[in-house]
Amino acid sequence: MAEVGEIIEGCRLPVLRRNQDNEDEWPLAEILSVKDISGRKLFYVHYIDFNKRLDEWVTHERLDLKKIQFPKKEAKTPTKNGLPGSRPGSPEREVRKTLDLSLQPASAQASGKTLPIPVQITLRFNLPKEREAIPGGEPDQPLSSSSCLQPNHRSTKRKVEVVSPATPVPSETAPASVFPQPLLFLSSHLQNGSARRAVAAQPGRKRKSNCLGTDEDSQDSSDGIPSAPRMTGSLVSDRSHDDIVTRMKNIECIELGRHRLKPWYFSPYPQELTTLPVLYLCEFCLKYGRSLKCLQRHLTKCDLRHPPGNEIYRKGTISFFEIDGRKNKSYSQNLCLLAKCFLDHKTLYYDTDPFLFYVMTEYDCKGFHIVGYFSKEKESTEDYNVACILTLPPYQRRGYGKLLIEFSYELSKVEGKTGTPEKPLSDLGLLSYRSYWSQTILEILMGLKSESGERPQITINEISEITSIKKEDVISTLQYLNLINYYKGQYILTLSEDIVDGHERAMLKRLLRIDSKCLHFTPKDWSKRGKW
């Protein structure tokens, strides 16, 4: 039994949580942060193997102090540094990660060489040592051609791995404490279930331990120019930069029109606003204000009653507005800030210029109220037709998400392209997309009529063309629905009774549909317009 005062970041213990069936559960959780409000301690807990959106501040009454696991002593330093790094992980996954580690040196070496020029000189010093350090690790092969021929974009990608975890929170970095004990650090992290961060740390650390003699160099390489994430796309692919700040929700509550929203994730609203109990947003321009009075005043000046873009679709009360992230920056940014509250992987690192925003609204006498939106790169190199997609929580589970998805494919149809959402998908994203794909594909399969007694047949490419769903997504959906079977030397599609029944029932519920006749959209060729 531990005292409340002993609980520190990194501790793990069961925390009382009420599930959706109103039952009490005691899932294992990790303490991410501790704060003291007028003598009362509050603990920010992450329920392991639950989504971050359920993380919350709890009082000590909800903690089961009997079963507390303290983090290893060595982990203290990084914890203080704000790097508990506790991405939840099951034991099996940790093992997998440790295996990954053994492969790491090679890539570390490669990455070392491909850093951009400014750091190059340091690397020259480091390289030979690194090579010695790798026992029998292909001494000649990597250095030769790869280093000079690596194109730039690749190097930046690699660089992300190299940056040591000591960087994210600037204030605390203490090179002396981190650098002499890489192994201890690593193991403690593994115990902590934070293997992910340790992996990311490894290359940088490796270099450090190898160049004890050249201390300056090593420092230089770690806290030198921090790398910037890739510039395409809207989602974070590499989470190694996550620090404790972005792991925690920072906005208590948002008021938007008739609704109050509880944010799920961190969003970089101005820091001084994070302490407010409620952040007030203008429902139409999404501008944020600190108080109701501010909002009131704002509304006397803001005459928007719809998203500030061009309406490209209207059927019934549902409308879609297209907003250019370059032309209407303030709205786009405000929209992104709001969306970030509900999208974990969304990145707001770069400006909104290369994106178009499609805002779905529902009209009533007060105006066009935002229901959800998706963003889309003007030019996607990877066939993405959606970057971020979100139905605002008050409208969730009412078919709007599928409507947004349907609309995004409708745009792709007009463009004459197939498309796929940008990865990674969130859990809700995966469910929504799978559901949309399943229904869309089943609709087609069931609509096929046999001609002259022949069994109806269709190719995957045909499905893809009709629906604008990318081929890979078609295949994965067919697999997921278990429709593809191998029979008599060929692949067949089988529609079982319960699949058909289930689909028909689902389609009865799906009342909101996009009517392509109501879409007034001409795609632009962005490549010809200069850069965005």
Place this chain on the structure above:
Amino acid sequence: MSKLSFRARALDAAKPLPIYRGKDMPDLNDCVSINRAVPQMPTGMEKEEESEHHLQRAISAQQVFREKKESMVIPVPEAESNVNYYNRLYKGEFKQPKQFIHIQPFNLDNEQPDYDMDSEDETLLNRLNRKMEIKPLQFEIMIDRLEKASSNQLVTLQEAKLLLNEDDYLIKAVYDYWVRKRKNCRGPSLIPQIKQEKRDGSTNNDPYVAFRRRTEKMQTRKNRKNDEASYEKMLKLRREFSRAITILEMIKRREKTKRELLHLTLEVVEKRYHLGDYGGEILNEVKINRSEKELYATPANLHNGNHHKVQECKTKVPSPVSEPEEENDPDGPCAFRRRAGCQYYAPRLDQVNHSFENSELAHLDKLRYRHCLTTLTVPRRCIGFARRRIGRGGRVIMDRISTEYDPVLKQIDPEMLNGFSSSSQTIDYSSNFSRTNASSKHCENRLSLSEILSNIRSCRLQCFQPRLLNVQDSDSEECTSRKPGQTVNNKRVSAASVALLNTSKNGISVTGGITEEQFQTHQQQLVQMQRQQLAQLQQKQQSQHSSQQTHPKAQGSSTSDCMSKTLDSASAHFAASAVVSAPVPSRSESAKEQNTGHNNINGVVQPSGTSKTLYSTNMALSSNPGISAVQLVRTVGHTTTNHLIPALCTSSPPTLPMNSSCLTNAVHLNNVSVVSPVNVHINTRTSAPSPTALKLATVAASMDRVPKVTPSSAISSIARENHEPERLGLNGIAETTVAMEVT
């Protein structure tokens, strides 16, 4: 299991898949296991999140029930809805327009203040409203302006007063309130704003910094050629854009002037109306007075930036150190940045205001700031007022100005002016055969023009005089040869003076023509001179006595630069004479014909000064009487092969015949310099010398700063170069200036 031993073919997306339904469905138990042949598609989720409890539960529930059960939904934080004051907050209704909503991008930014008042402000406002009236919007605008004007540092009350167009008391009250509020404010601004990135990269990992600019790295392509080409294109584009800007600015100025004119006209008409000047008598009266005054008020200023440097360089004062703020702020108002470690001179104010004692020469005094009395070494004569500037490639260009005093000045014996020059300072940047003199000494007047001279001196007119080469003076041959030259010159000068006298009256410069005879004499003279020079050089080469040579700097220099110098003087001589007169081509019949009857010729014919047998002549004709600017461009010869010979430009097409197969007998000459007068517009096309010639020229220039003189050992052919005729008449400069390049 034997069934697994065969491999299923890969799934082919282009192959038709037959669809089996319901009863048709074959018994699939046999083939289920083979499904693995189809590679499992990734879900697209992050691995760790994929295994989250709720998702897995939801997925398995879907797979089992084919339908979502309520309990299997992924839970999310609950959000209460129904803000009860919504209707009070969002007042009014919005009617859905029939048409699709289409917004104009420029309507977006309305001029509303970004600052929104809060309840604290409201209290203040209520308090203030007891004394004066202030509306919330007014208050917000004030705060907005204050916020936007101050960055890290708050604006001062003084600045605030400038920013806000309000009552002083109100400003004070709001300002004090704002300062207090700003100090208590947690954020960097009262208008909450997203944190901006910093250029130095210190914010790269700041989670609160968002929407960074995408700075794309310049891609260095393998194809360098392409890069260079595009770089050049960019440069060109830039230049063209800046030209466009200039044009637009000029248009702006013109339009402004037009407007001004209109206003003035209006005013004049009004005034006349009030005076009752219906017949225009008063106007005419006034006009006459004005025009008389204006006659010599027209300043001969050239705004080409190449102002002749006056010699009082010693008094230069270092400019005060610029404010650090100015230096650090890269986005400041001035594009010019001082270089670190570079000492700049302060603007010279003392030159601006000079008083003159002699009212008679008042306007001359004006001129002397830019122009000075100039003499040429060869021919020894005074050419009146000119200013010298360094042109392209270090050429020395004389911009001449015609004044009423030209006729007298022209007759001044340059020797007499020598007296002035003894105490003069040598200007370093100029070529070393020339000198600008500030004359403070008196000298004896040998001419009847002593009065004028003394006047000039009293005005401290600067006299520019090419330095004499001692060598030349010491040479007896030279002396003899100079005599006829001088006589010729004298004649010409008088002729030219008459013409120039006219010029000053009617604004048209007319240069007197000369006869063929004169021209030939001149030619011969030149050739002789050059020979002499060469002889001298040879002498010198033997004796290596270059110490008495002109410039101290040149003392140690090699013989080649001596040559250059001598040649230079020859060229100068030549050029000068060429300018003064419009020579007539000697051997070309057609040219002769063309020339006859042209008295208003400004163009200059340039013979190549090489040998007696000079076959090629060129003629420059200008049919435009307004043109009086003549620029002499020395063409650079090539050492071994060709000479670029004179080019002339005229307003008529350059069709003058030219013999290219001449000058072969001039081989004995080792070094020849060629002077070619060219009538050039401002946008003169560069005469492109051959690369070797250029190199030579630079060598020469580096040795003793004689601009571009190229010795040549053999002359085999003549290269011709035509300059496009360009009309000078358009140019106001041309009316008063005679541009001349001397090498």
